Amino acid sequence: xxxxxxxxxxxxxxxxxxxxxxxxxxxxxxxxxxxxxxxxxxxxxxxxxxxxxxxxxxxxxxxxxxxxxxxxxxxxxxxxxxxxxxxxxxxxxxxxxxxxxxxxxxxxxxxxxxxxxxxxxxxxxxxxxxxxxxxxxxxxxxxxxxxxxxxxxxxxxxxxxxxxxxxxxxxxxxxxxxxxxxxxxxxxxxxxxxxxxxxxxxxxxxxxxxxxxxxxxxxxxxxxxxxxxxxxxxxxxxxxxxxxxxxxxxxxxxxxxxxxxxxxxxxxxxxxxxxxxxxxxxxxxxxxxxxxxxxxxxxxxxxxxxxxxxxxxxxxxxxxxxxxxxxxxxxxxxxxxxxxxxxxxxxxxxxxxxxxxxxxxxxxxxxxxxxxxxxxxxxxxxxxxxxxxxxxxxxxxxxxxxxxxxxxxxxxxxxxxxxxxxxxxxxxxxxxxxxxxxxxxxxxx
Numbered sequence: 542x543x544x545x546x547x548x549x550x551x552x553x554x555x556x557x558x559x560x561x562x563x564x565x566x567x568x569x570x571x572x573x574x575x576x577x578x579x580x581x582x583x584x585x586x587x588x589x590x591x592x593x594x595x596x597x598x599x600x601x602x603x604x605x606x607x608x609x610x611x612x613x614x615x616x617x618x619x620x621x622x623x624x625x626x627x628x629x630x631x632x633x634x635x636x637x638x639x640x641x642x643x644x645x646x647x648x649x650x651x652x653x654x655x656x657x658x659x660x661x662x663x664x665x666x667x668x669x670x671x672x673x674x675x676x677x678x679x680x681x682x683x684x685x686x687x688x689x690x691x692x693x694x695x696x697x698x699x700x701x702x703x704x705x706x707x708x709x710x711x712x713x714x715x716x717x718x719x720x721x722x723x724x725x726x727x728x729x730x731x732x733x734x735x736x737x738x739x740x741x742x743x744x745x746x747x748x749x750x751x752x753x754x755x756x757x758x759x760x761x762x763x764x765x766x767x768x769x770x771x772x773x774x775x776x777x778x779x780x781x782x783x784x785x786x787x788x789x790x791x792x793x794x795x796x797x798x799x800x801x802x803x804x805x806x807x808x809x810x811x812x813x814x815x816x817x818x819x820x821x822x823x824x825x826x827x828x829x830x831x832x833x834x835x836x837x838x839x840x841x842x843x844x845x846x847x848x849x850x851x852x853x854x855x856x857x858x859x860x861x862x863x864x865x866x867x868x869x870x871x872x873x874x875x876x877x878x879x880x881x882x883x884x885x886x887x888x889x890x891x892x893x894x895x896x897x898x899x900x901x902x903x904x905x906x907x908x909x910x911x912x913x914x915x916x917x918x919x920x921x922x923x924x925x926x927x928x929x930x931x932x933x934x935x936x937x938x939x940x941x942x943x944x945x946x947x948x949x950x951x952x953x954x955x956x957x958x959x960x961x962x963x964x965x966x967x968x969x970x971x972x973x974x975x976x977x978x979x980x981x982x983x984x985x986x
Contacts (some may be wrong), residue, residue: 545724547717547741547775550573550609550622552748554582554599558608559768560749560772560791565612567788568774571639572720573613573621575605576713583710583857586627587685597628598635599709606639606705612671614645614704621695621716625707629654632707633984640986648986651698653708655690655979658972662686667970669854670801675867676854676970684965685855687970691817691846693729694979695719704882710853712816714742717775725779735819737781737845740826743814744785744803744838748772751785751803752793766792773981786835793836804828817850819843849971858966859896859929862936864943866957870919876951877902883950884926887942893935895928924954929964936961 548570550561554577564570577599590597599605600923602624613620623694625632633652640648663683667676675786676683687710697717698706708716718738721727727734744751752774771791776784785795806828808814825840864884868876881900888895903923926943930936940959948956 542778542780543725545572545718545721546570546908547745547777548573549576549748549773549775551577551605552750553577553579554601556748558601558605561605562608562612562910563617563788564772564774564793565609565616569753570618570774571724573618573620574716574720575744576621576628576716576748578623578710579969580853581855581965583627583687584685584967587855588965590627590678595628595631598626598632599624602632603635603749606636606878607643609646609650610640612641614648618720619699619703620721620971621720622706623708623711623716625652625709627657629709630705630982633982636705636707637984637986647986648704649702650705650707650986651701651703652982652984653690653694653698653706653711653979654982655694655977656687656708656710658688658720658976659683659686661976662720662852662854662972667671667761668971671966671968679854679856682856682858684857686852686970688850688977689851690977690979691715692719692722692958693818694981695922696723697979698741701981703983712818713746714816715740715818717742717745718818721777721781729790729818730845732819734781736821737841738777739779739814739816739819739821739843740823740838740841741775741781741783743808743821744783745773745775747803747806749793750806751799752787752795754793754801756799756802759785762798764794764883768792781841782837782839784831784835784837784883795836797828797830797836799822799903800828800836800838815847817846819846839852844873846974848974849980850974850977852970852972853967854970855965855967858933858964860933860936860959860963861927861929862939863925863927864940864959865923865925866943866946866954867921867923868938868951868953870953872901873922874922876904876953877924878944879951880924881926883946884942888928891931891938891942893928893938893942894955895930895935897929899925899927901925902954933961933963
């Protein structure tokens with residue numbers, strides 16, 4: 542049976558680069574896939590593009606491509622990534638410039654567009670899934686509306702000979718499903734194989750999570766050589782079954798436990814994992830440890846796609862002002878508590894309007910509250926005050942009040958820090974799939 546080897550080169554925008562190089566050089570892979578978009582990432586990228594028309598793609602795109610293009614080119618490895626974020630075409634131009642700078646001529650680079658549905662969503666009467674409010678209720682605070690596209694435009698780009706395919710928002714598993722559809726010639730209504738390919742993508746999309754990264758918990762779930770964590774390889778058969786492994790000698794672990802945790806990650810209903818191309822059914826999945834750091838996964842299937850696409854609507858929700866300062870030595874906890882009381886009173890006295898206010902002592906009560914703050918007196922505490930406001934000016938005042946603790950007491954505060962930033966929030970709408978019209982743009986190096 543024919544096989545395709547997929548390597549997961551990144552699981553989020555700021556992920557490590559060395560494991561991807563290791564995959565390119567030693568993984569014997571056919572495709573290197575970089576999944577780099579979280580829910581809010583495109584909205585933030587759209588804001589960046591407003592300031593720079595040639596911006597809006599992943600900030601690490603150039604560094605990643607400089608690291609992997611040459612070894613991928615030498616070994617015939619094709620790259621698929623959503624690092625295009627809000628500007629896939631500009632990202633493709635940057636990829637071409639990197640290739641030219643590296644002396645890699647003849648490289649065919651494709652950009653997939655069509656996920657940006659901002660105008661259509663603004664013009665329609667769509668309702669936000671989370672709040673039940675119309676999109677229009679957000680007014681001019683909306684900064685982005687990007688649909689999760691499926692595998693089809695990536696398949697088209699690969700069929701056209703693309704060595705590098707750069708997308709904006711697509712379904713995360715679609716980045717891995719597309720090479721399988723292309724390589725094996727699967728039909729886009731072969732629901733069983735599409736469901737299996739979607740499972741492959743779901744298992745691989747978070748990179749180091751499945752090789753023991755997010756899994757590690759010393760004394761309970763030990764993982765060797767975590768500092769050299771290897772990223773996963775999926776060896777996929779023509780029937781869609783997969784074996785998960787990693788580069789021999791790399792850090793981490795591939796076991797039934799690491800794979801089962803990733804299978805359950807972010808899955809609400811295992812029998813209905815809704816994606817643009819297919820509704821995956823993982824309820825019958827079985828796993829078998831077939832060798833060291835090697836797990837075979839079978840039993841996924843799928844049902845017809847819903848005909849709807851999820852669109853992430855990014856909008857400016859509010860502003861957050863934050864201040865931090867540390868206290869150490871005898872009495873650090875009491876001084877920290879006094880400092881919090883002072884800041885609360887100062888914010889009230891000066892009329893800082895907040896819709897939400899958090900006053901925490903990190904290491905004492907910041908995660909689980911005062912009810913669980915017990916045990917011996919800490920030698921050091923870090924005070925954090927954060928408030929949600931309607932304006933940036935109000936947010937700035939919160940950090941300023943924390944900073945004034947330097948000289949206005951209590952004693953011994955140090956390492957003060959403050960910030961004020963906009964909160965870009967995300968809600969979702971569902972739109973007919975026909976509303977999105979993907980296109981493939983090709984540039985040559």
